[in-house]
Amino acid sequence: MNEQNENKNISPDFEESKSSSFFRRKGHKRFYFRKKPIQNYNNTESSLSSHFKKISIVVPLYNEEESLQPLAAEIRKALKPLNIQYEVLLIDDGSTDKSLSVIKEIARTDNRFKYISFRKNYGKSAALQVGFNNASGDVVITMDADLQDDPHEIPNLIKKLQEGFDLCSGWKKQRYDPFIKKYSSRFFNFVTRVISGIKIHDFNCGLKAYRSDVVKNIKVYGELHRYIPVLAKWQGFTVTEIVVKHHPRKYGKTKFGISRFFKGFIDLITVIFSTRYIKRPMHFFGFFGALSFFIGIIVNSYLTYLWISGQPLSNRPMLFLGILLIIVGVQFFSVGLLGEMIVHSSLSEKEYVIKDKNI
Numbered sequence: 001m002n003e004q005n006e007n008k009n010i011s012p013d014f015e016e017s018k019s020s021s022f023f024r025r026k027g028h029k030r031f032y033f034r035k036k037p038i039q040n041y042n043n044t045e046s047s048l049s050s051h052f053k054k055i056s057i058v059v060p061l062y063n064e065e066e067s068l069q070p071l072a073a074e075i076r077k078a079l080k081p082l083n084i085q086y087e088v089l090l091i092d093d094g095s096t097d098k099s100l101s102v103i104k105e106i107a108r109t110d111n112r113f114k115y116i117s118f119r120k121n122y123g124k125s126a127a128l129q130v131g132f133n134n135a136s137g138d139v140v141i142t143m144d145a146d147l148q149d150d151p152h153e154i155p156n157l158i159k160k161l162q163e164g165f166d167l168c169s170g171w172k173k174q175r176y177d178p179f180i181k182k183y184s185s186r187f188f189n190f191v192t193r194v195i196s197g198i199k200i201h202d203f204n205c206g207l208k209a210y211r212s213d214v215v216k217n218i219k220v221y222g223e224l225h226r227y228i229p230v231l232a233k234w235q236g237f238t239v240t241e242i243v244v245k246h247h248p249r250k251y252g253k254t255k256f257g258i259s260r261f262f263k264g265f266i267d268l269i270t271v272i273f274s275t276r277y278i279k280r281p282m283h284f285f286g287f288f289g290a291l292s293f294f295i296g297i298i299v300n301s302y303l304t305y306l307w308i309s310g311q312p313l314s315n316r317p318m319l320f321l322g323i324l325l326i327i328v329g330v331q332f333f334s335v336g337l338l339g340e341m342i343v344h345s346s347l348s349e350k351e352y353v354i355k356d357k358n359i
């Protein structure tokens with residue numbers, strides 16, 4: 001699908017709803033329409049099970065003891081009308097509160113709920129990856145455990161997959177987070193949007209829907225969960241977004257402070273490199289290597305010309321700059337060549353994401 005087409009589809013599913021919620025202010029001859037998402041559960045319900053057989057919901061959780069029972073109840077309530085088989089994978093990321101015993105209790109009373117518990121806190125990305133590895137549905141939903149994401153949005157997300165997209169991300173347009181977080185996140189999203197070229201507003205929304213192909217082909221580790229849409233897009237999957245409801249945190253506190261936000265940008269460099277250049281390192285190192293080498297050559301040629309015409313070079317710091325640029329250029333080139341050799345010897349068909357085949 002081409003970029004333009006895709007962007008058209010990114011526009012959130014909103015409709016002016018006259019009947020349900022418009023009001024008129026006394027003294028003002030103006031009508032205010034409140035925007036309401038289309039909630040077409042009935043249609044979704046009937047066509048969902050013909051499209052998809054099973055939904056896997058992956059929930060990473062870290063010290064969320066109070067939220068877990070209400071979360072389980074809300075998921076059951078949201079999925080009941082869909083009439084489709086589902087499993088919920090609760091991934092305990094080394095909680096130190098009573099989360100583990102709560103999820104054990106949930107799993108004991110309802111066998112659609114399963115759990116995996118880490119011995120220590122590995123981070124949200126690790127929890128998601130383990131959830132992805134164990135998910136058996138043909139649709140995978142991820143959502144946070146803190147009741148900030150609304151499971152009633154799941155049918156709307158899946159509807160986008162039915163339209164043909166591989167990944168649909170939530171967009172917390174109306175966001176209930178502290179001021180500083182809201183604005184730092186807006187900046188983060190802006191930079192990621194510019195660098196990655198993916199035109200969505202909210203890269204790091206916990207609520208997302210994927211075709212199982214996507215989660216079986218991407219690797220999330222470190223803090224890369226923020227960049228799942230980027231990783232997916234660079235593997236050739238189509239990405240879109242819809243506006244989703246967001247709620248304030250009721251219990252516990254956020255696990256991601258401002259410091260994580262800065263670490264996130266370092267990860268962006270990893271993502272860009274590992275998605276764009278991992279198979280052709282020379283395009284990255286070769287470019288900078290050649291640039292540095294040639295500037296160095298120009299600088300030193302100029303100095304050589306001066307030397308030939310009789311000027312001494314003993315007091316020219318520029319000479320060192322020229323030498324440095326040439327050495328750095330050669331180094332970059334060598335690293336690029338080594339990278340190419342590694343890629344060459346490790347290439348296998350497994351590394352290409354195949355959409356379809358008949359062999």
Ligand code: UDP
Pocket residue numbers: 059060061062063064093121122123124127143144145146148206253254255256
């Ligand atoms: N989480 C996790 N491991 C961590 C940090 C967070 O599994 O090391 C989970 C957390 O329990 C929650 C989700 O990831 O379900 C999102 O975390 P949080 O609500 O703290 O992030 P925020 O909404 O503030 O961005």
Ligand code: MG
Pocket residue numbers: 144146148249254
């Ligand atoms: Mg949260």
